Amino acid sequence: MLKRFLATACLLLSVASLSHADTLPDYQRSSGISGNLSSVGSDTLANMMAAWTEGFKRLHPGVNIQLQTPGSASAAPALVEGTAQLGPMSRPMRVSEENAFQARFGYPPTAVPVAVDAMAVYVHQDNPLRAISFQQLDAVFSRTLWCGASQPVATWGQLGLSGRWANRDLQLFGRNSVSGTYGYFKQAALCRGDFRADVNEQPGSASVVQSVASSLNAIGYAGIGHQASGARMLAISHQGKAAIKPTPSAIRTGEYPLTRYLYLYINKAPNQPLAPLESAFMRYILSAQGQKAVSQQGYIPLPAQAVRAQRQALGLDASLKD
Incomplete structure (x- = not known):
C-alpha cells in the first residue's frame, strides 16, 4: 500500500x-x-x-x-x-x-x-451556483457526514441560492458501486463515508451528465471527459482555499483537488x-x-x-x- x-x-x-x-x-x-x-x-x-x-x-x-x-x-x-x-x-x-x-x-x-483525469461536479446549465466546497459535497451526497458538515443538504437554498431556487430540492446523480468513479468520489469527497440512499445511480458517466442536463434541480459527479451541453461543471474549494475550476492547467498542476x-x-x-x-x-x-x-x-x-x-x-x- x-x-x-x-x-x-x-x-x-x-x-x-x-x-x-x-x-x-x-x-x-x-x-x-x-x-x-x-x-x-x-x-x-x-x-x-x-x-x-x-x-x-x-x-x-x-x-x-x-x-x-x-x-x-x-x-x-x-x-x-x-x-x-x-x-x-x-x-x-x-x-x-x-x-x-x-x-x-x-x-x-x-x-x-x-x-x-479529474472528477467534476455537474449542475444544470441554468443553475446559478458556480462553486461548492468539499464539506458541502459531503453534506449533499453523504449520509455519514464524515467530512465535518453539521447537517445534510436537501435544498439549493442551503448551498446559498435565493429567490425561486431557495426551496428547490436537489436531485442527486452518481455512479453505481462497481464503478471506480464511485469509489474515488466516496474516498476523496466523502471522507470514505457512505452515499445517501436517494442518489440515483447510473451505469455510466455519460448517463450521469445527461441526467443532470435533463433536470433543472440536478447535481452529479463524473469525469471531465463526459462533458455535455446542458450541464456545467462547478469550481471546487478545499481546506479554505479559493474554489478552482477543473481546467487543464489546474489539473496538471494539481491545484484542482479532485485529480x-x-x-x-x-x-x-x-x-x-x-x-x-x-x-x-x-x-x-x-x-x-x-x-x-x-x-x-x-x-x-x-x-x-x-x-x-x-x-x-x-x-x-x-x-x-x-
Whole structure:
C-alpha cells in the first residue's frame, strides 16, 4: 500500500513540474502484428479505449480488440480468470483484488498510468451556483457526514441560492458501486463515508451528465471527459482555499483537488517481455499518437517523462530491437 501511495505521489509531482513541451515518442509500426485482445473494465475509459483501438487497428488491420466496460470492479476478476488481457481502471486496485491476482499467478498485476483525469461536479446549465466546497459535497451526497458538515443538504437554498431556487430540492446523480468513479468520489469527497440512499445511480458517466442536463434541480459527479451541453461543471474549494475550476492547467498542476490517474492493468510476469500484440498496443498508448487521443477525448495526457518511465518499466522500447 505504501509503495502505491509513493508511486502516485511521484507521478503527481511529475505532472505538476514537467514541461509538456517535451516531445513524446512516436509510435513505430511493427510488422506481423495480428491477433485478438480483450479489454474488460472502466466505463470512464470507454471512449479512450475505443479511440486507441480504432487508431491501432488502422495501423494493424489484422488485430481484433473486444471492449467491455461494465466498470472498474470487473477488471481484476477478468484478469484473474484470463478472460481479458487488458483491465482499464479509474482507481488503483484494492488490496483484495491484488491478493486474488497474486494467489492465481504468484506475482502482482502491473498498473500502467495512461492518462490524467479529474472528477467534476455537474449542475444544470441554468443553475446559478458556480462553486461548492468539499464539506458541502459531503453534506449533499453523504449520509455519514464524515467530512465535518453539521447537517445534510436537501435544498439549493442551503448551498446559498435565493429567490425561486431557495426551496428547490436537489436531485442527486452518481455512479453505481462497481464503478471506480464511485469509489474515488466516496474516498476523496466523502471522507470514505457512505452515499445517501436517494442518489440515483447510473451505469455510466455519460448517463450521469445527461441526467443532470435533463433536470433543472440536478447535481452529479463524473469525469471531465463526459462533458455535455446542458450541464456545467462547478469550481471546487478545499481546506479554505479559493474554489478552482477543473481546467487543464489546474489539473496538471494539481491545484484542482479532485485529480486522479487512470490506469490500464495488465498481466506481466517479472523479467518476462509482454506478448508482441500486447507490447505493440501498450507502445501505441504510450506514444505521441496515443496520448494525442487522450487529449482529444477531453482528458489530460501524461508528461513525456512519465511516458518514457512507463515504456522503460514495461521494456517496450527494448522490444523494438529484438
